[in-house]
Amino acid sequence: MSQWIGTANYGFAAYAMEELRRLFNDIKFTQLSANEIFRMELTLGREEVLSALSDNEPMFLRHIQPVDRTLPIHGNADDLQALSELVRHARLRCEGRTTAVHLRRADSTPFLYSAADTKAVIDAVLTEMGCEPTMQAPELILSIYAGRTELCIGWGTPEEQLSDWPGGAVRFQREDGQISRAKFKLLEAEREFKLDFAGFRQALDIGAAPGGWTHLLLERGLKVTSVDPAELHPSLSSYPRLTYLKKNASDVEFKHGTFDLLVCDMSWSPMQMSKLVLEQITALAEGATAIITVKLMHKKPLQTIRDVIARLSESFELKKAKQLFHNRDEITLYLIKR
Ligand SMILES: C[S@@+](CC[C@H](N)C(=O)[O-])C[C@H]1O[C@@H](n2cnc3c(N)ncnc32)[C@H](O)[C@@H]1O
Numbered sequence: 001m002s003q004w005i006g007t008a009n010y011g012f013a014a015y016a017m018e019e020l021r022r023l024f025n026d027i028k029f030t031q032l033s034a035n036e037i038f039r040m041e042l043t044l045g046r047e048e049v050l051s052a053l054s055d056n057e058p059m060f061l062r063h064i065q066p067v068d069r070t071l072p073i074h075g076n077a078d079d080l081q082a083l084s085e086l087v088r089h090a091r092l093r094c095e096g097r098t099t100a101v102h103l104r105r106a107d108s109t110p111f112l113y114s115a116a117d118t119k120a121v122i123d124a125v126l127t128e129m130g131c132e133p134t135m136q137a138p139e140l141i142l143s144i145y146a147g148r149t150e151l152c153i154g155w156g157t158p159e160e161q162l163s164d165w166p167g168g169a170v171r172f173q174r175e176d177g178q179i180s181r182a183k184f185k186l187l188e189a190e191r192e193f194k195l196d197f198a199g200f201r202q203a204l205d206i207g208a209a210p211g212g213w214t215h216l217l218l219e220r221g222l223k224v225t226s227v228d229p230a231e232l233h234p235s236l237s238s239y240p241r242l243t244y245l246k247k248n249a250s251d252v253e254f255k256h257g258t259f260d261l262l263v264c265d266m267s268w269s270p271m272q273m274s275k276l277v278l279e280q281i282t283a284l285a286e287g288a289t290a291i292i293t294v295k296l297m298h299k300k301p302l303q304t305i306r307d308v309i310a311r312l313s314e315s316f317e318l319k320k321a322k323q324l325f326h327n328r329d330e331i332t333l334y335l336i337k338r
Contacts, residue, residue, distance in 0.1 A: 005037065005064070005065050005143075007061075007064070008062055009328075012301075015059075017040075026042060059305065059321045060331075062323065063162050063165075064161060068154045070150045070151065073146065073147075083122065087153075088129065095130040097132065099126050099132060099142060101126070102143045102166035103118045109147060140155060141156060141161055142154075165325075172187055172188075179233045179235065179236070181326075183212030183215060185265065187216060188325060188326050189324060195334075197216070200217075200261040202223045203223070203225070203260075203261040204259040205224055205265075206276065208227060208232060211232040211236050214242065217263070218242060225245065226244050229247060232244050249276045257282075259284050259288060261289050262277070262280065262283075262288060262292075263290070263292070273308075278312070287337060289336055290336070291335075295330045296329050318335055
């Protein structure tokens, strides 16, 4: 038997649970934070669950932490003391490993301490135990969820928890003069799909305006062709590696095999978007990568995604489909041209 806390983007927990129900026969859910965070209990043990999740990662499950231990919350200083004792005696196997402490607090929790206070105290315990406290790129994460009545504590690698950020809430630094928040989606996709855009040569960005994605690819050193009937941000005109076509994507044509990367962030009907992407297929080199957002426009996202993937499968192999933290009513596809 094993217990877990699952997290999805706000409004999408029901879809994460539906995907999990399809993956595991015997699973029970309890809601922790409406439409977002839930606790789940399975008859399967930890290793079996992790292996099933790694083979079939649910698109809408952003983060998962095991519940290895629980502690009642009293709402006073004893809570932090009890947590320290628990960590000291847990078999964390963190010796010599960089270890991060992630605390998430439910709105209604009586647990008094902030993430920073908790981390400071637990880091000292970890150091005594021979672990190496860290904030970034940890080998192990000690995740703590402070709920209404209890602390749920679990540990695992970032891969097992599907993220190295608390609850999978990936944060990027806002930059001065940032063109659009959309840039965060592509940055997150690069991390999530373990890509390095700097390794590509030439990109086609369809639905590019105002140009956050185009900007990131230019920063990575690529030649970029951006297509959009709307205006790109004027700051982009300083890049000689940019070609801007102020056109509808259905009105452009390129030489065969020109691009090794296609990105598309059109907030448009998923089927129309698929059609436009497929029209550009000959412009892509064999094995080209595509990163595409799929707008979930109506009430059946799982069906919409299945239909889009089936349509794109004519010409692409799907590597991964995931709702990223920076996706709102959409998911992101990572595809390779067949
Ligand atoms: C969400 S915005 C893209 C944001 C962009 N990724 C960024 O980082 O700034 C969607 C864009 O798709 C464009 N678009 C919609 N339909 C299009 C079409 N048929 N051809 C080209 N662009 C289109 C819109 O004009 C709009 O600028």
